Amino acid sequence: MAVTVSLVALFGLVLFFLLRSHTLSAGSAFVxxxxxxxxxxxxxxxxxxxxxxxxxxxxxxL
Structure with missing residues (x-):
């Protein structure tokens, strides 16, 4: 059984965890x-x- 995940959801999830862990690097910019x-x-x-x-x-x- 193949499970496909939208790239938007995948990148969003990874970005969420990177922001939560305060990890800022070139990889974070790519994500x-x-x-x-x-x-x-x-x-x-x-x-x-x-x-x-x-x-x-x-x-x-304003």
């Missing part, structure tokens, strides 16, 4: 980049981009 790259190709990309745009547009009104 964070991979997570962002694969997350951008999911359905979550549009809401994340909209949230970032809304936050940037709200900054001058």
């Amino acid at each position: 964070a980049t991979g997570f962002g790259f694969f997350l951008a190709s999911t359905g979550a990309a549009a809401p994340i981009n909209q949230l970032a745009t809304d936050l940037i547009n709200a900054l001058p009104n």
Whole structure:
């Protein structure tokens, strides 16, 4: 039986544990980049981009 795991979930899980253990290295940067790259190709990309745009547009009104 083959079990497949989404690369987004895999990179997200690894990044979560790296951030929890305060491990910062070149490997952590690779994991964070991979997570962002694969997350951008999911359905979550549009809401994340909209949230970032809304936050940037709200900054001058603070």
